[in-house]
Amino acid sequence: MDDLRRHLLKRLIRTMTIQTLKTTLRLWARLSVEQQESLDFTKPKYVLTERLLDLCEESGLGVKHITELEMVYVIDHPNQRQWHAYELLEAADDALSVELSNFKEQFKAHLAELIRRVSIRIKKHTDEAVWIRIAWGDRSSRPNHLKPTYVVHHLQTPYVFITNSTSKTMPLLSQALVLATRYSSMKDAGLSGRNLAAIRGLLMKQFQQVFPSKHLQPLQGDNQTKPNPQMECEQDEQSEKRLQAACEAFGGGTLPELQKVTYTLETKFKDKTNQIMTEREQPFRCTVTFKSSNILESLRHSALTGITSTPLSPLLSSISQKGRNVFLITDKGKTEDQIGKKRGLRNLADDVFLKDTIEAAAWCQLQTFTDHVSLPIVIGMEGAEQQALLAELKSVDRSCLEESPNRIEPFQFFFNSKKDYEMFCVEMFDRRKLKVFASWE
């Protein structure tokens, strides 16, 4: 326990500057004024750490109090982490009446029900935000205080900001949050960034918005004298239009600080000069990331200089309008939901066999075959049924798999044409190296 306390404190002090350490200790208020004054801040950090440990010993402060110190520091300096925004959906009637003590109690109770070894600290910050620090443990180990998850929630709003959460802990956290806030579900809002205030501002539309208007108003005073009056007139109109369009899309004044925007494009490649690619059935898959110290400012500036043409692409203007910075773009007709379903199906597929079969089936759906192809029946089944069939398949010895056709059958692809079958084999076995069953008649 003593080691953990030392380790935590050492790590914490290493990340702080001396000045922040001073203020954080004052905010923490666990050490008396005399004790704080007795610290010599001109000494190196390791000496300070030792001295602080001695003081903690004196005042009987343990790991719990050090985690509190960490929390004070994180609340004061939230911008050193990557925050992810989540949105709560479908509020119950009493969602608006949830108050702090109630929320605290409910959240702790629900999370403790889901996982036994967990350490939770909840603190209300001055700006009405509730800060939650969670250290996760599992069946065999104590809560790990070195990798805590932080959650920020403003009561009565549908938004939650989470940092440092893993795919393992996320379902638990989401369930506890949903129950404690009286909502019915929580989804990823597709927004993340290092500046907590900025992503909160973007979601809650706390930035200067500019609305379309027929009469252009000078948005920024720009009194430059230009030699040719004729030219000035034309250019000014152009640049004013651009400015108006840029501010409508991204907002006016100082913009929220986002570091990047990511688009996953799964759209058709269309180019008049490239017949082969335009006729191609499958989408062109790529990921485009825009990065900058303030991406909205950069994009607005690029629209002013003409690097980004006006009218602006709806993809760019939806950053501010929808409050997102992670997008999945597909052609019309194939909605995000379908892809979500496909992903959900994939999540169930723990086993490589099932996963490969599903991937192969997804590929087949995108192809145009010359003749009929029947997909394995396992694809359309529920998760439990899939698992049962899989268990049956696994019970057969690998070497004599060929001898038990009824076990394989649910996983088999049937092709009516040999050409299709060969195309499938080349793609699946040679290129993707998948394990699937296929045959042709």
Add this chain to the structure above:
Amino acid sequence: MDPKTSVARSPFSSVVQRRSKSYRQSYRSYVGTMSHLAYTPGFTKRRLTTCRLAPKRCSTAEMNPEQRALLVREWQLSYVTPLYRFQHGHLKTYSRQLAAFLVSERQRGVAAEVGLESTLRVTFTLVAGMAQTEEEADTVFIKIHSKTPLALPDDPQKVLWSGWLTCVGGDPDYLRTLPEDFVCLPLFCSGGTEGLTALVKAWFQRTFDCCFGLLEINSVNLQWLAALWTDCHARTSIKQLKLVWSLPAEPPMEVIYAMHAQDASELWRSVRQPGLREEEDDGSVGLEEVACFFKGLKSHFYRHFRVELPAGRLTQVSTALGSAKHGGRIKISNSSYMITTLTLLTECALLKMPI
């Protein structure tokens, strides 16, 4: 003989006579006779390679351990003018001389460490099998180790710095015009602290009367690399093709465009125009094809974002085969296509040499 070559060749003997030691005739002056005229179309065409051989795969089994050392890390590129009286037979002497030079340079500074002589060791090794033609000199690999006096002889030594000089697929006509005393190893790759790099360069400059300069990879060459690497996808997976552009906005903006390897490869195949080339063999790649490939990529991007990528600068290309940055940093991750990449870089280095 080609008239251009003859014009270029005639002055070299006089150049060498006039400056007994220093060799200043460069590839550029050789290729375009007078490179201040080089921007006229006729000369530019001669200078820029418009057609390259498609990458050929060489198996890893052929690789020797020395070659494998070239793959490990990211290298900073520089060009070097031909080395005067560099002899591959004297590598051991060079090792000793460079070690002595490094130690003496260090001791000139304020903080002279006692006993440093025993803590630095330099090895020059020959990397065989890199040269493509007889005219090309063999690649030389240099390593600086630190060794502690108490270490056992078979203890692994800490490598402080490593670097290599190479020439792969250099223009044979140019290499033939070099006088006997000069060895052309135009591409210098270094990995380690800048201080040591500077010292090694200083020693080379002093010993072989050459000069070094930063080798940047311009966007045309980055595009070449992207296309050549994508061409390999049919044989070796490139995982994804990642291109990075930097755009002049305020604050500066970076666009990272990462394509699925399969789709990038199909786009590349769709722009290959076998009819355009004169010869029938499909082993070459034309500059128009590379341009067409990038035009396709940019138009797909513009269709979605209406952002002009050509307003910015291509700064980085990376695939599973390797990565290259505008600032002249390169990493080769797959040995199979190393020769292709190095051929291109050697050519860049030869073009970059001062007149």
